[in-house]
Amino acid sequence: MDLQYKLHSEPFVFCSMRKSIFLEEDILLFFREPEGNTYVVTKENALAKKIPCKETWALITVETTTSLNAIGITAYISSILAQHKIPCNVVAAFHHDHLFVPFVKGSSALQILRE
Numbered sequence: 001m002d003l004q005y006k007l008h009s010e011p012f013v014f015c016s017m018r019k020s021i022f023l024e025e026d027i028l029l030f031f032r033e034p035e036g037n038t039y040v041v042t043k044e045n046a047l048a049k050k051i052p053c054k055e056t057w058a059l060i061t062v063e064t065t066t067s068l069n070a071i072g073i074t075a076y077i078s079s080i081l082a083q084h085k086i087p088c089n090v091v092a093a094f095h096h097d098h099l100f101v102p103f104v105k106g107s108s109a110l111q112i113l114r115e
Contacts, residue, residue, distance in 0.1 A: 001072075001073070001076055002064070003062050003063075003064045003073075003077075003113070004062070004063040004064045005060050005061065005062060005063060005110055005113050005114060006060065006061045006063050007058060007059075007060050007106055007107065007109075007110040008058070008059040008060070008061065010042045010043070010044065010059075011042065011043040011056035011057065011058065011103045012028065012040055012041065012042055012043065012056065012057045012058075012059055012100065012103075013040070013041060013042075013043050013046045013051070013053045013055065013056055013057065014038060014039070014040055014055070014057070014100075015038070015039045015040075015041065015046060015051055016033075016035065016036040016037065016038055016039075017036055017037060017039065018036055018037065019037075020037065020039060021049050022039060022041055022045060022049065026041050026042070026045045027039055027040070027041055028040045028041060028042075028059075029091060040057075040100075043056050055102070056102075056103040057089070057100040057101065057102065057103055058100070058101050058102070058103045058105070058106025058107075058109070059098060059099070059100060060098070060099040060100075060101065060106065060109060060110055060113070061096055061097075061098050061099075062077075062096050062097040062098070062099070063096065064096075065095055065096065066092070066095070066096055066097045068092060068094065073092075073097055074090045074092070074097070077090065077097070077099060077113065078090060080112060080113060081099075081101065081109055081112065081113070084108075084109075084112050086101055086102070086105050086108070086109050086112070087101060087102060088100070088101050088109070089101075
């Protein structure tokens with residue numbers, strides 16, 4: 001697959017809470033689960049709200065337009081990163097897929113994906 005990737009510079013965190021304490025424009029991702037709502041925000045926004053951040057994540061966007069019914073994109077990307085022992089959480093949005101990898105491995109993950 002010929003995919004183009006972009007690494008975002010700021011670190012992100014995943015937070016779980018019943019009610020948001022964030023401004024809507026500060027939330028990159030929201031997902032409702034029975035145990036609590038998941039919010040993905042920048043580390044800066046989380047720290048401003050005094051939320052402790054144990055893990056930080058780099059965001060890599062697949063700049064190539066992807067389709068929600070495309071077959072194999074997630075498997076393709078995650079298998080490449082798995083071979084290098086890099087965890088990857090994939091979010092498929094309407095136009096693009098987005099990858100969250102440990103922040104300290106963001107640059108190396110981008111390089112691996114571009115090879």
